[in-house]
Amino acid sequence: MRLILVGHGQSTANAAGAFTGGDDVALTRKGQSEAEDTARRLHEAGLVPTRIFCSPLSRCVQSASIIAKGLSLKHLTPAPLPGLRERDYGQLTGMNKADAGQQFGAAQVRIWRRSYAIAPPGGESLRDTAARVLCAYVTDILPAVLSEGPVLVVAHGNSLRALAMTLDGLNARQVEDLEIATGQALVYTLAATSRIVARTTLI
16 A cells, blocks of 8 residues: 655746745746656556545646646546645745845744744744644545555645654654655555555655
8 A cells, every 4th residue: 555745846936935835826847847757757666546635736736637647547636635735834925035034034944944843923833734734644645545555645845744754753853854855756655554664765
């Protein structure tokens, strides 16, 4: 039983170096190519999902659709799960990361970006994000993995970090160093008990 986590392709906000958060932005051409490359890697690995879940934000829906098309899964419509939305960056949303560093200090911005429990002003911490992501995992994603075979989840760097933290058994310090890049694919193998027995990265 396989669970495949994929970061959406590069968005226009990623390319501009901005905090995207809940802003609904499209993929760049590079982002589309990243999704196409992910489909190729999955095909080469023999990983063809029977279900696809994604964040409802356009960059994830678009990435999931490109991957489904690349795997000739025309019958498979990605199902959006609100719990997979990107972390809310509050006052930082839409702000250029370099500008945020100048305004608030680079050290403070790094704490807001990487820490588990500290939220940016008006936004969510990774712990807040994890609360809704794990609810979506337990309610929708895990049952599909255990009953239907390979399941693909296309989401954001932070919502995937929150899920991978639990799947990989990371603590609050370790998750600070976890980075999931655009287009990156993590493949988990689960036992019938839902225990993780293996994890690989598709390159």
